[in-house]
Amino acid sequence: MSELELMAQLGALLRPDEPVEELFRSFPGSGRFHSGLMPDLATYGALKAPEAGLFVEYDGHPCHQQRYGDKRDRAKNAALLSLAPDSWVVRISHGDRQPMGRNVLSVKVNFWQGESDQSLTRTLSEVIQQMLSGLRSELDPGVALRLLQHQASNRLCPKAKEFAEAALRDCRIRAKSPHDASQETPGPPRPARSYANL
Structure with a gap:
């Protein structure tokens, strides 16, 4: 699995009525x-x-655990939180982190194994469980209920899965050499997407 798949599934749970790409x-x-503030996932209406x-x-x-990475993460937290009052930042990592201040929730998950849906489901469940605990008083009640229902069913969202697969495919196509790209099946141009921050 990739972090893009994880973010797409989480986004679809938080805002199921919005197109995942939004x-x-x-x-x-x-x-x-100055070149732009790019959170890995941004939702409005979940709180x-x-x-x-x-x-x-x-x-x-691993750089996020080092001094420079931690300093940059804290600066990005402050920039994101300044976008709107009462906002929150959730940071997902595989290690313990020092407290990052007000309105920042650190979530620790196990390293995922392989490309299986089982690995994605397990990691998503870990994230949701800690969000429900850490943001219980902040989440919109409807969103909290939806997250609880997901924990009971553990089903992945098909539209989020399709989005992640298409986005990853687009990235791989753009990364190919001109010779390789010329071998692609003709068709309408693919929409420009950028997930460089993931």
């Missing part, structure tokens, strides 16, 4: 984020505060 967006930034954003970051690379 949850992967960038925001104007300044300073060290009780109607204007608040719930931003999710995946910190799987």
